[in-house]
Amino acid sequence: MPLMPVTDAMFLLGETREHPLHVGGLQLFTPPDGAGPDHVGELFRALLADGRVAPLFRRRPRAPVGSLGQLMWTDDDELDLEYHVRLSALPAPGRVRELLELVSRLHGSLLDRHRPLWESHLIEGLRDNRFAVYTKVHHALLDGVSALRLLQDTLTADSDERDMPPPWAPRPARARTARDRPGLSSIARDVLGLGPAVARWVNQAWREQAGTLPFEAPKSMFNVPITGARRFAAQGWPLDRVRAVGEAAGATVNDVMLAMCAGALRRYLLELDALPDRPLVAAVPMSLRAGDGDNGGNALGLILTTLATDLPEPADRLAAIIASTRLGKAAYQGMSRLQVTALSAIPFAPLAVALLPGAVRLTPPAFNLMISNVPGPAEPLYWNGARMSGVYPVSVPYEGQALNITVTSYAGSLEFGLTGCRRSVPHLQRLLTYLDAELTALEEQVL
Incomplete structure (x- = not known):
């Protein structure tokens, strides 16, 4: 091969x-x-x-x-x-x-x-x-x-279906359409436009997002060398509760999810007397609408956003996160998928630097942790008649990134999966309690 x-x-x-x-x-x-x-x-x-x-x-x-x-x-x-x-x-x-x-x-x-x-x-x-x-x-x-x-x-939406193939069994091949196969002229145009796109991105980042540039994040207890042992914690919350907060605050579900994480992390770090004076910064993969001949399709971009952990009030943290994510998305406006992907590598590239001996201790973190939201199925699904009642992502902590939070939606629930280095992130399950407390606090202040 x-x-x-x-x-x-x-x-x-x-x-x-x-x-x-x-x-x-x-x-x-x-x-x-x-x-x-x-x-x-x-x-x-x-x-x-x-x-x-x-x-x-x-x-x-x-x-x-x-x-x-x-x-x-x-x-x-x-x-x-x-x-x-x-x-x-x-x-x-x-x-x-x-x-x-x-x-x-x-x-x-x-x-x-x-x-x-x-x-x-x-x-x-x-x-x-x-x-x-x-x-x-x-x-x-x-x-x-x-x-x-x-x-x-x-899986299937039919609760009566049986004799389903194993997850690792072959699936019918999906036909590729012309839209899936960009032409050489389109690729060449994207590459030629990458230089100006980088210039615009850097200019806007310095002008409006200086606090969330790579390596501007504060050092935290999560930004340390890690071991291979893991802790995992998981729980789901009703998506209707999250949407209600978002609608009242003019925020997306993703913004409210980030605010829940921000408040939970603030409580957790305060308890351990480890909260930095400056706000934590999260790397957030987001679905970004790309123009420039992309037919209004979606592209996956990586932005850095403040978690506003220096602010004590949940509603203030949510407002700061809304402003930060909007600026991050705006930086990619008008770019093609190829350009968005290339520029998203800029904040992600420092993870490779962290693998060099001593780099984590000697350099500031590119960001404090990664928080991802992967949309999942909206309806209940079944496997040989058994109803799937929960689905939780188990992700990858990287060197210098001892905690990863990945979220997915499923059948009216927002499902959180927290994966951490066992040595560096003690009492990981407490974050679940704090996530619940933060959603309640947001409801009390916003609704």
Whole structure:
């Protein structure tokens, strides 16, 4: 097989024991009516008996001679499905707490590079009779958005559908349209326009966003060297509550989500006597409308936004976040997808610098943490009759970025997944309590 793209190879070449680079997801399911006590065991055995595995999930990395360190993908023709698909049971009393502890341990271990880079764990023993599925896939194979789309393709809105294929089974290929294949003239125009676009972006950033430029963030307890062990915490909140605050304040759901995170982080850091005097800065991947011949489509851009953690009042923090995210989006106005993607690499590039020995201790952080919001399915989904009652992203902390917050929406709920370095972020679950308190405080001040 050919050499893998640099974008894939960088996640493998940059991985160490202290820096696992896989993404994951945790789903909770309620068994269908009439399911017996061995429902999860039966499901597990059926998955192993199916045997269908898509080419993507047969890939394993290989380092060919003379490739200057770049890797290539090769197919595993002897894939051991029993290694990749596992059945686990929670210890008593089978609370969500025990489930999150298990996911924390599973997420901290490296994937075996001698095998295809994925694992799926069916977990039974929850005391409310639900079961869970935790899956992790190397970032070289899938990113978080692609993984969520794959999950949606696996499930169905029909609660009566049975005999569904495993998540790793082949799917019908989607036809590419002309819009998916930009012409050479369009690419050339984007590249030629990149210089002026960079100049505009830098000028506006210096003029209006000096506080959220790369390396302007304060040093915090999250911006330290990390270990490979992980903590994971997760919880969902009704999306209607978040939307109501947004409508009253003239904010987006994403703005309110950021304000919840900002207030929770402020409470957490105050409790640990570790709140910086200057406001924390978050890197936020956002869907940005791109003009310039892009037919009004969406592009994914990375902006830096203040979290206004220096302000004591929740409503004031929300107002500051609204202003900051609007300025960040405005900087990309009129740019094509290629230009937005290229410029978004500027605030993200310092993460590579952090991998150099001593860099985290010697340089200020490019930003304090990454907070992502990935839209998910709006309607309830089912897997072989079992209703998915929750879906939580399990993401990647980077060197110098000990905490990652990733959020997705599902069936009227906003689902938070918090992933942190086990050594650097103590009592991570307290952030869930503070997120709840912040949403309540925003309701009291804004509604």
